[in-house]
Every structure is written in structure tokens, then in C-alpha cells.
Amino acid sequence: MVFPALKPVNIIILVVTVMESLRAFDIVYVLGGGTGSKPGMELLSLLITDNIIGESSHIGYGSALAVVLLVVSLLAICAFLVQTFRKEDQ
């Protein structure tokens, strides 16, 4: 009874949570001491930062990772936009 009525809100919450987890950076950065040195803590966002502003500057590799992150987050962004703007078009 409640969940079907909340479906639009739940979709937005789901998408925003996915986005926020893709964005996660600061806590992992502080815990790992900068480099993705600890196994299981190499997030995309962390690898990008390391490769681009770190000491070993692999600009091309970092940019490729950034494009991957962009594609993944574009999926979520599209879901959010469709959900948010569907009502206005009608």
C-alpha cells in the first residue's frame, strides 16, 4: 500500500544514493593515506585523483578512468532526469 505510492520518491532516493556512493572520496582518501594502497579501497574516484595529481602523473590513464566514471554516472543521471522531468512535459 505504501510502497507503490512512494515509488517515484524511492527511485530518486535510489539514484541519489548511487550517485553519492560513486562520488565517495574523502573518507576513503583519509583512511587509505592518499594512495589506493590498501586492498579493496581503490575507488574509481580515488584512482583518478592519484593518477592525475599524484606524483606519477599518468594523465591519459587517469582521464580514461574519469570517462568510465562519467559513463557510469550518466546512467544514473539519466534515470534521475527522466523521473524528475517526466511530469513537466505533460
Place this chain on the structure above:
Amino acid sequence: MTATVTPPAAGPRSRRARPPGDGPPRPKRQTGRHFLLGGIALLWLVPLLWAVYTSLRPYEDTAKHGYLSWPHGISLENFSDAWSQSGMPHFFWNSVLITIPAVLGTLLFSAAVAFFVSRFDFRWNIALLLFFTAGNLLPAQVLITPLYRLYLQIGLPGWMSDSFLLYDSVWGIIAIHIAYQCGFCTFVLSNYMKTIPKEITEASLVDGASVWRQFFQIVLPLCRPAFAALATLESIWIYNDFFWSLALIDTGDKRPITSALANLQGQYFTNPNLIAAGALMTAIPTLLVYFALQRQFISGLTIGSGKG
């Protein structure tokens, strides 16, 4: 559903008026619910409370007995050490210098876009709004390569930055915060401006007000509740930011307080108790902003969802 709607004050009073056993068992059920909610809230607070506890203990104590032990002496020494050793006043001032212009700039620019999108029949209105909303959701790391290179190319006069570049200067951080936060603010403000009746601006148009005058003297004052909510949210977000100042500022002295906390971390020796004290002091301004503007903060959470 009705049980949650009844005010809590009615429970004990009605229980006292009626003979025992006659009333519905509602108060009992509510205590169980409150117990559960309180327990979960406490679970969420455990890391914070533990940080407070750790920051009060000297390093020798925790090194000897471990972090899960009874205290052998509690003092505020860590706080005074963190305040004086790392030069926290200076970094707090850096944070203020970044946060206040960034919030004001964000509100001004996003209000301009929202005004246009919500008031004028422009062909690409929806596309423009879609664009801003999408930009709001983009992870910051996607942009860092071009931005880093761009900041190394753009020069600034010497009186603005001693690095002569947008890189490693406060201006660059303010600029990226404005650009990045505009997406969310535009989304919320355009939703809010759509609730202002069109007749108001039409009446002012009849009286001869130009578009600039409509914007500054009619629409902006009416948006004050939305501005208050957004200013609260944005100042907390910008103050809490860690990534931009880490990536785009090279000199440790220019960093805001959040990324300058790393100064407390020695290269060979780290005192976690000192860092806990420093981190707790860093959190105080966000709490102050939150408690001072609590009402706006809560209304701000629902302001954009009303007409989404």
C-alpha cells in the same frame, strides 16, 4: 497510523484519569517504539561520542591501555594543543574566505538562471534546466583532468594570487565551488520561482519595470525563504568540501580547515587523539550554522520536492 498522530502529552494524562486496565495499551506500545528509535539513534552517535571520548584522553593513556578502556585522566589538553600547534585560527579564516563569497556567488548566479528559466518562454528552457540538474549530480573527479590543466594555464595578477595562476589560489576554489553548486541551487530555485504567481511580474511590467528591476526588486525578495534554506545547505557543503582544495591548492598554508587537518598528521608519528580533537573543533561551525538556522534547514529539505 493514528497512534503516531496523537500528541504524546495526551498519553499520560488520559492514563491517569481512567482506572488502570481500562485504557487502550497504546502508551506501552509507544515506549517500545521510542526505545527502538532511541537505540538506533544512539548506534548512529557511537562513532561521534567515541571521538569525543578519545579526544579528551592523553596519548600516553590510549597507547598503554588501548582505545577501549577506562580513562586514567581526562583533560582538554588535546584541544589546546590542536588549536595552537596547527595554527587552526588561520585555517578557519581561510575557510571563511572561501565559503562566504562562494555561497553569495552561487545564490546570485543560480537565481539569475532560475529566474530566466521559470519566467520566460525560451525554447531550450527544459534542456537548460536538465543540463544544470545533470551537472549537479556529476562526480567531481570526472572534471579534474581538464580543470587541473586549465587552472595551470589561466593567469591571475599578482595582487590576487602570489602563484600568478588560478591554480593554488583562493579565487580558483571559489570559482569552482560557484560553478559546481549552481546546478543544485538552480534546480531548487526554479521550482520555487514557479510557485510565485506570474501575475505579480506582469503587474510590474505594466507599471514599467524592466527585466532587471523585476528580478532584483520583485522576484528576489519573494524568494527569501528559499535563499535562507539554500544558504544554510550550501555553506555547510562548501565548508565541508575536501576534494577541490586538496586537488587545486598546492601550498598547505592556503588550504581551508578541512584539508588542513592533515597538518596534524606527522610524517612518522601520528597522534590520533590530537586529530580527533582537531576534527571535533572543525565540526563546530557546521553545527552552529545548523542550530542557528535549523528551521530553514528542514524546510530546505522539502522545498525542492514540492513541485519536482
